[in-house]
Amino acid sequence: MSLKANWSYPTAIRFGAGRIAEIGEACAAAGIKKPLLVTDKGLANLPITASTLDLIAAAGLGRAIFSDVDPNPTEHNVAAGVKVYRDGGHDGVIAFGGGSGLDLAKMVAFMAGQTRPLWDFEDIGDWWTRADASVIAPIVAVPTTAGTGSEVGRASVITNSETHEKKIIFHPLILPKVVICDPELTVGMPPMITAGTGMDAFAHCLEAYCSPHYHPMSQGIALEGMRLVKDYLPRAFADGTDIEARGQMMSAAAMGATAFQKGLGAIHAISHPIGAWHHTHHGTTNAVVMQPVLLFNRPAVEDRLEMAARYLGIEGGFQGFYDFVGELNAGLKIPANLTELGVKDPDIDALVASALQDPSVGGNPVEMTVENTTALLKACF
Template identity: 65%
Template sequence: MSTKANWNYPTAIKFGAGRIAELPEALKTAGISKPLLVTDAGLVNLPVTQKTLALLKAAGVEAGVFADVKPNPISANVEAGIAVLRAGGYDGVIAFGGGSGLDTGKVIAFMAGQTRPMWDFEDVGDWWTRADPKGIFPIVAVPTTAGTGSEVGRAGVITDETTHTKKVIFHPLMMPKVVIADPELTVGMPKFITVGTGMDALAHCLEAYCAPGYHPLADGIAVEGIRLVFENLPKVYLDPNDIEARGHMMSAAAMGATAFQKGLGAIHALSHPVGALYDTHHGMTNAVFMPYVLAVNRSAIEQRIARLAAYLGLSPSFEAFQHAVLALRVRLDVPHTLRQFNVDDSKRDLIGEMAIVDPTAGGNPIELTKARALDIFDRALNGWV
């Protein structure tokens, strides 16, 4: 991919193949001289991470590594990372990886200089104002997947292991100072992760577009992000080395996270408790829920989805878009039901209770009552579109 660009929306983004080489300069820009690289346990020993550490060493940057991070990160991971950061005298964080590494790295940097418990900063009302902004360490984000878009977000999703509840920790200064968006870093992803993260990006764009409220900036970004996923995710599924398509997917991921400032909805409100209780992959769980949520929300979004379908070159109707989503899932080998993830109905009632209090539930186009959440869950469990 020959395209390179520098963007300052919503933060400084160095986009393009090979731009990982600019990481040492990005650290200087962010005011970081001794970074702690935070990533997940599955990524730390892979070539993409080791080459990045070698690049830093060659530039004379003394970087530490923290990788005790689960795929669905828990508060204990954050606490352990804070201890490493403080003990090592690090002055900033490189949040490196997919959603788990990015979110955990950001929350570690946020919490490192705070005195209150992490759950005091959950994304509820103005709780973020409780934080001491001087205690927030600078962050440089380096995504290695094209899905969550956490590299351009002001929050991190962490599971409270005592209640098996995913919680959103938020502060405006959690936004990374600089992002290195290099599509070459995503080439080594397994197909399952490529699809799951790509469908996560699609879910972010789609739910942001469908969320109620007036935000034409978010709507425009979301619509183009949806187009990029539909056109490019099948390409990278078939050819993992297609750098141009990988670049478009990396853009779509950042676009989804930028757009969902407008809101998310029932896809995420149900995916969060299922992921917390069954430890399923977040993006792939979103992919399973997507057509069932669309069907239940149809009355509130039919005209909006028809406009979206027309933009995608489909017949301008809800049915055409719904069919396109189902066809995309088949092409990418996305499971049709939750049962294929070994999810059962034993925790059905609990999932319904958790879904309606999830922070994303309020962005659904129609009120997400417990009955409605359970209806969606039953459809996803059994494949009733």
């Protein structure tokens, strides 16, 4: 079976090995003549980035890069990127990298023409309508990991450096115009990052599937996304050059981000403040807290996860699904708890308060309170 296709859902996606060669055509399709490639510090000097810049230059689109992006990008990174974008007279952004690079790139394209401060556009009510939609720059997204699915998302997660809170900035027009999903770009991912990003995709699918909100399209996508992770993440972890496994994991990542329009839950509500305060890897943190959250939500999701287990070929209903998650984590060498992950001297009360403010709370199947969230967080250590 050839893993190559063009999709127009949820946006235009050019999927397949070697398709980074179409970056010039993708920019033309998005109406970009002078792009700024935005990526993170770790990717900036890697061969895949240099060769992509060569392709952009060969297409007559210049050779501009911004890479001052932290692992949990902040408003300061956004401001620095916007300055480079404006000073360079750019007319669009190529978002290149993992979740942090993609999220930051989308915010550069979004904020380059705005006059209001970033936090005015937080994903609260209809705050997104405050933005001047006519000056949002077009985006071409090129993921180099298989996890966040930010390449098909209409939001970015940015950390407020003063309050240590992760904030979600939303606007429909930061959905990239064109996406290139080339699994060859993920071959160099170290096993640890393959595991963490892959479990991020699984967490997106799992939480969307369990969310009580009504969205049957997302429900179906989430279920198949979980199956792809189950079948292909161990293969990608064991052999980073397995292009079929890499491709299927890229699909799972995009599916997770498409599915979580239905909602996220306690996994993300806990993971966001831990990442903001303790600078842990987001996907790995999701994996670490996944089993405690499953137990927390068991009364509300037992029947639903029994159905999922049947589809995934897992015996034993809810308990079988729970055990499978533990075995998957162990096989991927995920730390057993937050203590092993390196979270030292946590301020439980502050983390709980932050978790209960997180937008993901509303999608959890069990209502989260100070009391039960405190118990849940303590169970993660």
